[in-house]
Amino acid sequence: MLPKTAPHNNHQPTQTRPHRLGNAAPITHATAQELTHTASRHSGPRRWLKATRWLLSAGIHPRGNATTLRIAEDLATRMDYSTGHVLYCLDGISTRLALSRATVKRHVAVLRELGSLVWVMHGTKANIRRKRGLSGYAGTATVYAAVIPPVYDHAMGHQIVGTGYDARIVIHQQSPARPVDNSLVDDSCSRIGAPPSLTLVKEERKVQMTGGFNYTSRRCASRTKHHPSHSSAPASRTKPAPRSPAQAAREILETRTIRALVNWTQSEPLRRLAFSLRAYFDRGLNAHEIAAELIGLCLTWRPARPAAYIQAHLRREADDATARDSAHAAASDPQSNIAWQEWLEQTRLETPTRTDTDRRLARLYSWDQWSEVADHYAEDPDDALDLYGTRLCVHAIRQASLAEATPRHV
Template sequence: MHDLLVCRHINPAACPDMSKTAPVADTSRHAFDLVCDTDAQEISSTASRRLRRASEFLAAVQFMVGAGFHPKAGRTTLQLAEVFAERMARSSDGHFPFSAEATARQLGLKRRAVFNHARYLRELGLIAYVEHGSKRNVLRTRYGAAWTSEHGYRGTATLFAAVAPRVWDDAMGHRIEGQGYAGRQVGVTDAGRELAVAAAVERHRVRQGHQPTELVDNSGLCTPSVVVPQPRTSGSVDGELKDRTRERACQEKSPKNRAKGATGWSAARSAAAMQEARWVQLHTWWTQGSCVRQLAYALRPFFEAGWTWEEIGRELARWTVPLRPRHVASYVASEIRRRVNTGALFLPDGLVAPYRQPETSTWDDGQTPHGSRYAAMQAWKARTFRPAAARATAAFEEIRRVLARHAEPRRTRTAPECHVPGAHPENVRLTRAEIDALLEHSHPVVACETLWAQAEEAAEYRIEAQSRLSTWEHLPPAPPEPH
């Protein structure tokens, strides 16, 4: 048992004044010995009960540090407890990991200072070990003989549990059932109820103190964003409405603007298109199983052009789709657009958006955003590399001439004038008399039937000649000559 006045190193500003929050009983009635035995700092052997809420943990830390039960605990111990309280939200059991390096960076302390103040909290019975950290590579244990250097290194973190010593429960008037880590609060005593009421009144007073006490002056003019309500004048007099002027009533009504995303199709027309798309789906194997609504929307260019479902089905059958598309509607819409823009499918203009064709440019004509910059670069090249710049300029001039020649409209060629008298038509150079003279002295033209007959006769003659040359006669062997 220690006296608060002995702990002169504790900053009174850091430690809460328990006399202001609640009439806590004298700490001399509550004996507490520091938990210096490391075996008693485990959750299996600790005398403190489990805490799951960060607010209760911070209240217990403030009481134990403010009461001066540990001669070395102070402001830094409270800051370390606040870091632990933030990490308690990650676990439903009130457990939190402990990393000396990360905590030291967060608080701006040395690793040794973090270790010391964590030990102070353990000795005060406010935290207990759940699992001890280790530098052993857990990945090597997990993979066993299959572990390689590519798996890397991973150590085991230290896990703490937030706990509350029995001295804090007795001071707060908590009725505890059970012993050790498994103990739980089942109620409060009369003194604990008074302390809870006093703490609630103090919290209410603190909240009221932060609220503004001055009344807001609303007597000034309204801001421009505030519109003063005007009395309504929509009542009718003699059957006439008075809520609009005569000029507005007489002016022509502007056409209603179509909402963004609307297509102008009515519900009945969309339903009819879906019915047509259903028939198309039944007669096209790779569209079956897709969404009929999406398919009808993709086929709208055909419906706008007046096609029936039979014509649409025949058109889709010409596409020779080898596999079922992942998204049928998207494929149909993109294929319709591609075929229309390539000229393989003919639909009225305006139904399918055309592809954007970029304008042809040599990038140094000043027509593009980079024209002036490119011209300056070419001028620098001309000053630095004169022969290469001259060749580049000549090449660009040739490209411009070619582009200008292609941009000019093609001239329609006319038949050349014939200077032969009596020639008809214009592309014939011989007169009629010359043609008659050629026909008299030339062989007659053979018709197709006669030509085929002559060819067959020549083929038969050739085959007969070849067979006659290839025939041979078998003669029996001659008898032996007499001696």
Template sequence: MPREEQEATTTASRRAQPRPWRRVVRWLVDAGLHPRASATTVRVAEDLARRMDYIEGRAIYDLAGTAARLGLSEPTVKRHVRILRELGALVWLEHGSRRNLHLPGQKYTATATVYGAAVPLCFDEAMGHRLEGAGYSDRRVVGVTGAGRERSVAEAQRAADACRPAHDPPSPGGYRGVGKAGVSGGVKDPPRAACPTASSPKKTTSRRRTGRSTGRPAWQVARDIAIARQVRPRVAWTQREGLRRLAYSLRPLIDAGLNAEAIAVELHSWWLDWRPQQPAGFITAELRRRDARAAVAGPVCPTGPTEEFLEAGVAADDDGQEPGIGEGRVRLEDLPREAVVALRSAALEDPDLVVTAVEELGLRDARRLYTSTLVDRALRLRFRLSGHARLNL
């Protein structure tokens, strides 16, 4: 391009950012559009790109600094900057001057030359870009022609082929090692398959994985996961846990015959006001603690009445004064499991129901009906609200 078209106000090139501008410069040099363009031209352009503004592509000339960083002479840097301007890849934004500006407090002050990255029209035509607007700042790419699209696809295919390994893929049959011939005529380092005592690492790993099996049938595991899928949306603090881990932790409750609704009621009855980091681990540990307490304190009915619990509850009367469940007022064994689940679900929303049951049935029967956890929480809540309330227990 002639000198008068190397200004930002007169050039036909458009503005570019540093990253795509590097590719433009390499293409212009490789295309041989300038007889004196070379790899040094690309090095000078790389130094300018590293110092450019990322949005507008502005860079200060810095002749002496560029020559020092690249190990070139100043005339060489000047020559290749001129080549970039003549290629249409660099335009003047501001012309520097060595004249003294006579700034107060400074003996000598000059102005620096500022260049701008540009993309010439020949590059856009070769790439099949459709342009809109006019001028260095207003012209922009708005689409790609059919030929440009085919060129982009071909370049992407070549880049993908270059990334593929050059060697052939291994055969699916595997590699059978061949031993080296020894001095005595035998075979040194025989293949692993020929050694009866050698074992494959894969076989060892598979045996270890098989040994970890719990023996639970596949249909039962699928049923556990289906129940866990129904429990997880009902209990907020379990929703961060995976289905398989949650199903594994709920196995004691599932094996006890509880459905998803009853399990959700049991978990809600723990009254957690915090979220465990590992819900499945917390459930497993809590169930073990409850089993340990039950073994020490006697039979406990955390989820629903059973025949063994009722027999032990009627026989073990603490004070011997209040009538039991089977002694005339109510028979818990006559209540269906759905009714017990509904009562406990309602108690989660209204603790006063538990307090009323304690006052009407007594503490022992209320614990057997609503579980000790629900009764203790409801009583603590009632004492905390009233401050001095006294229940007729």
């Protein structure tokens, strides 16, 4: 009679599905649950959750069930997209899923034993706030990393390069098909399998009528259809510059590098992202320069639709450039500035109209005030001539000159 084997000893457990799991051990022991000693490879949240679902449905761990999957889904929603690291947050999981702390601990241990979670940092009672020079108390948090165990790769037939946490899958790609121009052009026939465009383009088809209206009402038949080429929007928004197949292929290769460098763009399909970046390519920027531009756009959040966000940002840049050009044009030509013209009109309305009575009184008052009339003429000749008249201004200037030339006797 064979002795019973504990599920957590150093012996390999009996395989229940040898044709799918091979000879890989499904239970990971305590030493291998650390990031530095794990046999599982690094993964992001999407592929990690897919692999975890398969491992639980395969029944590899005897205590894995639907509750384990719920906890895995909660962890996946909070994982970093590139590193796969996530804060444990025991109380938060317990509150969100309405589970006891003991239940959460038990099922997280199941994920560790499956080889799907490894410790990056163990939580302690050390005051992390004191280390940062802050007041109060906060213990050091537990940090886990998402990993995929070798049993899953063996079952899926994956070819692995390297070992442990830094291992990677080898993907054998077929030669890419000849790239096609996916610009927003109203073709007569749509291509099967063409990537989706960012803007919806409705095809306008003519209805050929040999007699009657052929299921088309008179109102619809007489309606004038608006063609996209007649739009008042800039041409760069409705119809991007067409690309040759070679140019489209180069831009897709550049976009592959950009998507690897900018983490918030990694959820966008490659072709759609390449289409949204065409304005940057037209500026002559390379992959690293475009990546630097995109990293500066989203520092603290991730857009739900990266391609649409990039397109909106480029439209805002175009609108700002148009506004700046209009401002420079207005500054160089004041007469075309509406604000300047309004100010002139307001000044003209606020200036009181001079009457003949005003002129007559001014000439009577200033008949012997030659220096005052001369000073007025020096400051504003046109206004002085209008107010005092030519003869009085000439006489006042002559008298003021004689008075300055005549020496004074004390």
